[in-house]
Amino acid sequence: MKPLELLSFGHFIAFVLPGIVAARALAYPVPSLQRAFTALEGASSEAAGPIFLVTLAALTIGLTLNTVRREVVDPILNRVGPKRERLDYSLLTAEKHERFKDALEGVYRPYEFSANMALALLLLCVARAAWGPPQAGLGSSVTIGAGVLGVLMLVVSFSQLRETYRVLSKILQSASTTSVPPTKDVPIELGSPSSQARPPSVTIENPK
Secondary structure, three states, X not given: OOOOHHXXXXXXXXXXXXXXXXXXXXXXXXXXXXXXXXXXXXXXXXXXXXXXXXXXXXXXXXXXXHHHXXXXXXXXXXXXXXXXXXXXXXXXXXXXXXXXXXXXXXXXXXXXHHHHHHHHXXXXXXXXXXXXXXXXXXXXXXXXXXHHHHHHHHHHHHHHHHHHHHHHHHHHHOOOOOOOOOOOOOOOOOOOHHHOOOOOOOOOOOOO
């Protein structure tokens, strides 16, 4: 990952926004985070420190949520419903690289956002019920809404993950317009100079 890649819009919505919600959830049991959010809500003139703290916490927690999602949520979703598409990355050629990258931003980043935000909202629901003030308990409309919205986004993320596998598999399996399938006599390796297109009238045979 490039040093400034996390500042891209796709990574911002996938990691930072869920991280902000999760950081707000952790502010209930963590006093320093609670004071930072209180300073931001009060529009204090000395808000630079709280802004930095909340931003750093949001990025860190967002990346942590993403790791939990990848290691826990993804395997669960992959076992539910129809068998997912199998991705053969050996088919990823230079011609397909840009299309593959665009597909990641177009379909995989929204999935990451939905799944990570689902975890953040469920964490917010639990934190409000466990450590929040009496008015923020399970009977609170905000707490109930966070839990319901978290479950709904988890369901949505399931269909988004399936669509991601379908689109990426289609790109990987698509025929290249600039390459020719390797012949029996002349093996061609992906990315090698010999993989470039040759005139169809030329036949190459192994020397005897």
